[in-house]
Amino acid sequence: MAKPPQHAISPTRNEDYPEWYQQVVRAADLAEISPVRGCMVIKPWGYSIWENMQQALDRKFKETGHVNAYFPLFIPMSYLEKEAAHVEGFAKECAVVTHHRLESDGQGGLQPAGPLDEPLIVRPTSEAIIGELYAKWIQSYRDLPILINQWANVVRWEMRTRLFLRTTEFLWQEGHTAHATEAEALEETRTMLDVYADFAENYMAMPVIRGEKTAEERFPGAVATYSIEALMQDRKALQAGTSHFLGQNFSRAQEIKFQDEEGKEAYAWTTSWGVSTRLVGGLIMTHGDDDGLIVPPRLAPLHVVILPVLRDDDSTTAVLEYCQRVRDALMAQNYDGQSVRVLVDQRDLRGGEKTWQHIKKGVPVRVEIGPRDVESDSCFVGRRDQGPKEKKGIPRSEFTSTIATLLGEIQDNLYARALERRREATEKIDNLDDFRDFFTPRQKNTSELHGGLAYCYFSECEEMPSILKELKVTLRCVPFDETPGKGKCLFTGNASSTIGVFAKAY
């Protein structure tokens, strides 16, 4: 008998976090790198999690008055030239379509032909094309607000890619709204940030900090960028969603004008906001452990997997029938407004092997059912937020009737754990030595989890950028939830009344 390894994932988080991440993506069968440079294939388990995210978000968008539409993948290059800062921000990472045909090169190969008069850009984001249409659609204050969202893929030609966190092509949603007044647009920007934060915390069980980005980190062309920032288990921050107040920058560039109630011509106030498949990466790094992924119940493709323990005797039929009964009873229950999602895994695999597959995929609840359980009318239940061997027998009817409570407990527990991890990794720091110390690993040669979130007073000064660069630290945001008093800028010692959240980041 080979001794089983201690953990399903090797290396562990402590040993090599980036490698652990990749191994979890693989072990949980979420996605794989594709033959196409920088692009990933999202496999059914990973896509299903994304679908559940989409579903929850889409419902929230609609509850806040938005509707879905779809705009073209291609953007004429001239459209992108209109907003100067926007161009500069995205020009370096645009895929460009210059031809519309292929022809034989005479040697069995193909070559592009039919050059386009004007190149088309594969959208890196859609402000440029959507604004162009809004300009046509908006004539009167009666046409406002326009509150549209689209689910789409976008392409940004990144130099280095990591599954879900940064890929050349990714899936996302982008909301684009236009308003008659500044106040209304600002409120929209803030509302959508709150929608994201609510989703992150209550669905993903991932605590986030809401805040505003500083000028350097702002979306190209925006007046203000708000973001939600989450802390991963390696103590690096992940920007999980952004909401931009675009002011009139885009409407001036794109001539999005309307006549107001007094008959005067005015430029619309616009916003845009988005979250992407990057959230799946955030989910992995928030909850995953050394046995693989843990999916919060509200987003889990499967809530419960039933694993029949079959022997080579005549108990098989009884066990399978019992499994069906348990399945039916579970599916009759409601969790989070939907029927509980259950699978009886009858594949012809060894029990241990099968169990571990589901552990690695992060299914919240596993139920082993064998002759013993049929005999005692009970279920042998394991929770993914607990150790693989912490399984216990529960009377069948009690288990099936309280499944929603159990799933709710797991959801809450995951959030509580994540919040506690963040709390442990958060410090208020008021001098530069401590700051350097906080972000410097103890060991030189091995990778080490270190750092976290540092709350510090700061000012936009000359000293800050070089120190941050040296430490590979970034200013994540100016958090909304902090009420600053009087402090001193960490970098200059000058008086400051602005608190920033600093962290190493993805």
Place this chain on the structure above:
RNA sequence: CGGGCUGUAGCUCAGCUUGGCUAGAGCGCUGCGUUCGGGACGCAGAGGUCGAAGGUUCAAAUCCUUUCAGCCCGACCA
């Protein structure tokens, strides 16, 4: 786009320095048997034009040239 490295089975790699017979291992896969509530074992098998093109040679995974692709480190990023 600068610096370093790697392309050999589905995956991870050995073999290359010093050219030589039918190109290997582990994992995975298929079959049979024993197993099965913490990741099994035994036996038998399938699977490769050694990234591509050209050259040197009696002989090339191995040496030379060209080329393509990928990875890592820098500048950029949801």
